[in-house]
Amino acid sequence: MDTLVQVATTAFWGLLLLSALVFLHEGGHFLAARACGVRVTEYFLGLPCRFNLSHTSKRIGTKFGITPILLGGYAMICGMDPTSSPMAPAVLTFVHRRGTATLGDIAQELDCSEDEALEACLQLMEWGSIAPARDTASEGSNLDDSYPSAFAAVSRDAAGATIFDGRRFDRAHATREGEPWQPPMDENAFFELEKSRTYIGKGFWPRAFMLVAGILVNLITGLLLLMSIYSLVGIEVTVNENIVGSVEAGSAAEAAGLMPGDEIISIDGVKTQTWTDVYNAIQGAAGAGSFEITFIQSDTQHSATVELEAGEMLGIGIPTQVVRLNPVDSARLSISYVVETARSILDLFNPQHTMEMLENTTSIVGISVMSAQAAAQGPTTFLMLAALISFSLGLMNLLPIPPLDGGKLIIEIIQAVTRREVPLNVQSAISYVGIALFLALFVFVLRNDIIRFIL
Numbered sequence: 001m002d003t004l005v006q007v008a009t010t011a012f013w014g015l016l017l018l019s020a021l022v023f024l025h026e027g028g029h030f031l032a033a034r035a036c037g038v039r040v041t042e043y044f045l046g047l048p049c050r051f052n053l054s055h056t057s058k059r060i061g062t063k064f065g066i067t068p069i070l071l072g073g074y075a076m077i078c079g080m081d082p083t084s085s086p087m088a089p090a091v092l093t094f095v096h097r098r099g100t101a102t103l104g105d106i107a108q109e110l111d112c113s114e115d116e117a118l119e120a121c122l123q124l125m126e127w128g129s130i131a132p133a134r135d136t137a138s139e140g141s142n143l144d145d146s147y148p149s150a151f152a153a154v155s156r157d158a159a160g161a162t163i164f165d166g167r168r169f170d171r172a173h174a175t176r177e178g179e180p181w182q183p184p185m186d187e188n189a190f191f192e193l194e195k196s197r198t199y200i201g202k203g204f205w206p207r208a209f210m211l212v213a214g215i216l217v218n219l220i221t222g223l224l225l226l227m228s229i230y231s232l233v234g235i236e237v238t239v240n241e242n243i244v245g246s247v248e249a250g251s252a253a254e255a256a257g258l259m260p261g262d263e264i265i266s267i268d269g270v271k272t273q274t275w276t277d278v279y280n281a282i283q284g285a286a287g288a289g290s291f292e293i294t295f296i297q298s299d300t301q302h303s304a305t306v307e308l309e310a311g312e313m314l315g316i317g318i319p320t321q322v323v324r325l326n327p328v329d330s331a332r333l334s335i336s337y338v339v340e341t342a343r344s345i346l347d348l349f350n351p352q353h354t355m356e357m358l359e360n361t362t363s364i365v366g367i368s369v370m371s372a373q374a375a376a377q378g379p380t381t382f383l384m385l386a387a388l389i390s391f392s393l394g395l396m397n398l399l400p401i402p403p404l405d406g407g408k409l410i411i412e413i414i415q416a417v418t419r420r421e422v423p424l425n426v427q428s429a430i431s432y433v434g435i436a437l438f439l440a441l442f443v444f445v446l447r448n449d450i451i452r453f454i455l
Contacts, residue, residue: 164197267291
């Protein structure tokens with residue numbers, strides 16, 4: 001029973017830490033998308049699941065919530081899926097003019113197959129341009145039952161804005177979901193209007209900003225956590241004074257009557273004024289067998305004879321004190337951690353250090369163990385670990401490997417330079433290679449963690 005409790009506690013702290021950091025990462029994407037005028041339909045803590053607790057914002061239409069699969073988080077930014085259907089402009093206009101239409105209606109009206117109609121509807125639904133109809137049953141459809149079989153026009157104002165468009169949406173003069181809406185423009189102009197409010201409809205710089213925003217949030221989160229610890233809580237530093245910082249239980253120092261806070265004034269007749277003097281005097285006297293320590297305890301001078309066996313330590317620790325850094329010094333020290341984390345990640349690409357770095361890399365198992373240990377030591381240690389992992393999470397996402405943010409950014413840069421879109425099949429192939437690489441890395445690191453922490 002104790003083992004199960006320990007495992008559950010370890011898993012809890014690991015999932016809590018990673019989920020919170022991934023949720024913040026996705027929050028960066030969410031905020032950047034909203035700042036760029038891009039629709040976001042969902043922002044959740046946890047992985048997508050049909051069972052969830054959620055609330056839909058009346059101001060921007062985004063559904064905020066939590067799912068029971070606490071393994072991160074996600075933000076559904078409209079237009080992130082690069083797939084496109086040639087039928088989408090016609091389907092978009094038809095559905096809005098009808099208010100609600102089944103796939104059969106769309107296929108018949110536009111002279112296409114239900115599969116083609118569904119492809120266009122799924123693209124438009126991902127854009128937040130149409131919604132699945134409430135009565136999704138469609139008898140006679142040969143499509144997978146997991147997909148909606150009818151779609152509805154979303155609520156729109158006279159200019160075509162929806163609730164996902166935030167402040168530009170005129171709620172007081174808008175239609176209701178499922179009501180017909182006549183576009184005041186042709187179908188291509190209507191389609192381009194919708195596209196302009198998605199990720200795919202933005203230029204290079206807004207796309208790049210949305211991709212790196214999650215990384216920036218992780219770095220800022222880590223910096224703020226470390227700076228808060230250094231400036232508000234303080235850090236423990238050693239002091240070069242002839243004061244006993246700690247005494248080990250059962251040690252020769254405890255037997256001699258030494259206590260934390262005692263001032264050691266001499267060892268075997270050698271005066272000591274700093275911790276360096278204490279250390280050197282002990283090293284010199286230990287080889288002689290027994291020696292005398294003179295110290296002040298509670299304003300009274302005492303002497304004690306100590307005899308150390310070969311290899312035995314006296315058992316006293318160096319004194320420490322808590323120092324609170326000013327904002328400039330705490331920022332400088334925090335940034336140095338970012339630099340060191342970046343160097344460690346770059347070492348993965350150095351053949352001389354790759355295996356060494358992989359051996360020292362940890363998975364969810366190792367993070368869970370470290371999180372539980374840090375939590376047991378107190379909130380300061382736990383938050384410091386959170387900061388370091390936040391740095392790692394952010395910088396790892398910057399690696400130029402799809403489907404990481406850095407990999408997507410490389411594709412965007414290539415498209416901006418060549419002024420041509422990278423073919424979808426090429427993007428998919430690169431993503432599959434990247435996923436396979438990370439799966440292999442995950443298995444390797446997980447195996448190392450199981451051997452290190454469990455076996």
